Amino acid sequence: MPDDDAIRCDACPVLCYIKPGRLGSCDRYGNHEGKLVRVEPHVVLDRALSRGQSIVPFLAGDREWDGNIVAGQETFVTAIGAGTTYPDYKPAPFIISSEVKGVDMVTVVTEGIFSYCGVKLKIDTDRHLGPEQNVVRAQGEPVGHVTTSEYGSQMLSLGGVRHLTGGSRHEGTITCETLLSLCNGKPVDLSVDEGASVTVQAGKPPIVDSVCEERMRVGCGSATIGMFAKQWFGKVDEVVVVDDHITGVLSEHQAGKLLGVPETGIKMKGRRSTPGRYFKVAEPGTAWGGTNISDPLSILQPFEPKTAWAGLRLLMVSTTGEHSAYFELDEALHPVEKDLPLVLLESVARIKENCEPALCTVLFMGGAGGSLRAGVTENPVRLTHSVRDALTRVTCGGAPVYLWPGGGITFMVDVTRMPENAFGYVPTPALVAPIEFTLKLQDYADLGGYMDHVRSLSSIAADEGRRHVSARADNPWPLSPSKPPEAH
């Protein structure tokens, strides 16, 4: 039977058959993985100490019209599912007042439609993802570009209005889809022109060319020498820490010199920067230490016969400890690979241990520059001024944002600090993101707010809930007046 997977809802006499992933005719009950669930259009953050608690009472409200909100001071109404009143010169869908420590607070809750938006992606890897400025693609469509290499990570910039609406329709659609997935914490496959393929997901390790990145490097090759020189001293004659950025050589490095490590006659390829520090020992890649080499000996030239000696012990290791090899020189001064001695195994393990887990970080960046502000106040520029003057706090699904200095209200938010599935889209294409403005009631009146649309939290019955999620302990409480708006 084709409808075997449908379930029957008995919430009302319509008795809908509901297929998995779909809603009944009321749009309120749905089939979530075979279970009948109430789905709420509107997320309310309950202040709680931990995540993971979730209670789901339901309300009698019409999602378009009325904003019945749970009572109580410790509840913050997020904009998720609030809907929008675009074109935005109507009052925002929900304007909620609540008294916090004797001060009447107002939260203007709306969902913004962001054509001017994108994500800044930090991918913790030293592997070369592709040349700066090169195009990043999803499903073959250009959705962004490679920006800079940062410490232990590669930065990509995805989205932006030029990809969303400036290119072909298909480019815009795929860009929107990519941003939406990333912001809602789903994995996305990206490829960089002349570079790597990478699977990214907020808060998860990146997968570069089918290899899951586990750890960030402990430091550059030179820093690694500095950190571990003492632990190597006496156990090995020479250490090369292979790094695409700066490869370190123990015997030549300041740290080795201070310990009295004798010269070994080692000769590196690449360009020497300062003693024991080499640039460009190889090409960037996804192998040893973010280079393209799989054979570490390929970055060495023959040892200097006058200085080197047979039996010389050489450790080569990458900056994450992920790759390592141990050699001893034979009579002809050729390195011969041997098993890593136990004493060195420890130091390699320690490099690994000191590397932080490699993650992908997704920051949503959007600008509430134009008409969205008009849903908050009849005089939109005053909202910008108010945010600028730190009288109004901006949150995104209850999560703190970083506000860019300068004009407009351009902000960034870590999507992993927001409730799940906080983002939506419209076919424009553009992303729909929640945005809340919280300020004192008096300040709201002063900036020309829609005072006649303000609703009081306490005036509404407690049993009419929306979707409750626990607040994250590491997020500042959005209504707490003790924290400055930019705190994060």
Added chain:
Amino acid sequence: MATRAQIQLLPDGRRLHMHDGPIDLIIEAFGPRTQIQAAYRSASARFVTVLDELCSELSLLRREPSADALPEGVIAQRMTRAVSPHSTIAFITPMAAVAGAVAEEILLAMTTAAKLDRAYVNDGGDIALYLDAGEEFKIGMVERPDGPSLFGTATLTADLPVRGIATSGWRGRSFSLGIADAVTVLAGRAAMADAAATMIANAVDLPRHPSIGRARACDLAPDNDLGERLVTQHVGELSPDEIAAALDAGEAMASSFLPHGLIHAAALHLQGHTRVVGATLPCATLNAPTAERGLVHA
């Protein structure tokens, strides 16, 4: 049952919200306070049995109307009457008029119990109106909630033969066979407007166009009245010629309704293009801050 329905005044203290299963009504009556209270009491008393009445004949209401099997319920009969004129032209079931018919019934309960100046019952965008002589309603209009759109008001005066407004489109809560973003119909009664809006929205179409995603209604909702018919799930970008062709089809349908008095006017919207059929209401475009609109959404 009576305990299932939820009825409450909205926080503004003026509008009444009634909810039961898939039915959500927003109601507002205007007039002397005692009359408003009487109207709301009557509406509430009527409302609590509406869903049960409809569900008792649901399987019949999900089939094309037939003279052999007429429903018993007063709302069900109103639904059937509203769709019958259309059933010779294209597939339609009484369910196409359920929202308008319910709105009408509740409005009727109010106006028979109280002397009101004016009143409306809004059933998810399908609206039944009451206007006493000399009264008028200002109706806010938005072309589409998610794109640049004109925004204005229309004034509906008591002398116009319009007491029902309905909107249908593939983006709405119900499935559509067509691709219109929204078709808004003004008609004599809400159930008529509802049925006509459904028909016109179904007619705005480009059959077998590759950028239109469709799925069998039964694959999405097994008990839907549309059965194996293909309902619109996605509409890609269309060229101006294609938009015009689709709107032409809808306009032809709407125009054919005019001489029979099935509709007073209709506005058809598709990807930013609008076609108006029939007599329009006096409209005023709001003094909108146009510089804030356009491509800049946020």
